Amino acid sequence: MIHDPNEDGLSPKPGQTGGAPTPAETASPDQPQHPRRIRSFVTRAGRVSTGQRRAMEELGPRFVIPYAPVAADWDALFGRTAPRVLEIGFGMGATTAEIAAQRSGDDFIGVEVHEPGVGALLKLMGEQNLANIRIVQHDAVEVLEQMIAPASLDGAHIFFPDPWHKARHHKRRLIQPKFVALLVSRLKPGAYLHCATDWQNYAEQMLDVLSAEPTLANTCENYAPRPDYRPVTKFERRGLRLGHGVWDLVFKRRAE
Numbered sequence: 001m002i003h004d005p006n007e008d009g010l011s012p013k014p015g016q017t018g019g020a021p022t023p024a025e026t027a028s029p030d031q032p033q034h035p036r037r038i039r040s041f042v043t044r045a046g047r048v049s050t051g052q053r054r055a056m057e058e059l060g061p062r063f064v065i066p067y068a069p070v071a072a073d074w075d076a077l078f079g080r081t082a083p084r085v086l087e088i089g090f091g092m093g094a095t096t097a098e099i100a101a102q103r104s105g106d107d108f109i110g111v112e113v114h115e116p117g118v119g120a121l122l123k124l125m126g127e128q129n130l131a132n133i134r135i136v137q138h139d140a141v142e143v144l145e146q147m148i149a150p151a152s153l154d155g156a157h158i159f160f161p162d163p164w165h166k167a168r169h170h171k172r173r174l175i176q177p178k179f180v181a182l183l184v185s186r187l188k189p190g191a192y193l194h195c196a197t198d199w200q201n202y203a204e205q206m207l208d209v210l211s212a213e214p215t216l217a218n219t220c221e222n223y224a225p226r227p228d229y230r231p232v233t234k235f236e237r238r239g240l241r242l243g244h245g246v247w248d249l250v251f252k253r254r255a256e
């Protein structure tokens, strides 16, 4: 992965092929899981900094939407009607905040299970005075199933999802046919799905799975050039300098 493991505690160093496993792999992936399904994450204890905690206390009530198994009224929660983009697994939220600042006319629903990440994004929102993000701290699969109405999103971002390197853990990868069918059902016709990964084997899986979903059309022949709105992170830049790849995929939901 391309992110500094010391910064977010989430990812190994760029291009660590066969190197240290990700925390996702070391955090007892074989432990008993939710009886209904295999999850794409394991719950990790993580230290919430004082600044993150303060942001959670001060801004959480306004910007964090408690999970509930009912369709949310997002227009009411954002206080306006605007194009709405879902981001799954925003990590520490730096990319989310940067995109939301650039695209102030759009609204962003960020879903993340890792508490320090929620605190970190709220802190960035406070520092940058961003009001076009709402956060749900919960499993994105259930958020999609319950809180997002069919054909209601204008876009979806999944940037550097946990690669689950080992073959026996590939079943935990988020980008699987069933999950993609659920996600696409929440996109409006013509809405986009943008995924990115720095793990070639996962990029290939993404291309296979997204191409096989009949309601999606690839906007490019295979991989897409990085869209301008997705910032290159410091760690991605370092990885690219070291010769590691990053693959973007941009698909659109077909018009009915």
Ligand SMILES: C[S@@+](CC[C@H](N)C(=O)[O-])C[C@H]1O[C@@H](n2cnc3c(N)ncnc32)[C@H](O)[C@@H]1O
Residues within 6 Å of the ligand: 001, 003, 010, 011, 040, 041, 088, 089, 090, 091, 092, 095, 111, 112, 113, 114, 117, 138, 139, 140, 141, 158, 159, 160, 161, 162, 163, 174
């Ligand atoms: C490798 S990190 C990447 C974070 C961020 N997108 C980035 O580019 O830095 C993947 C993130 O996805 C989150 N995640 C994985 N499965 C999830 C799920 N089902 N629901 C919500 N968040 C999830 C993890 O907690 C983790 O923070």
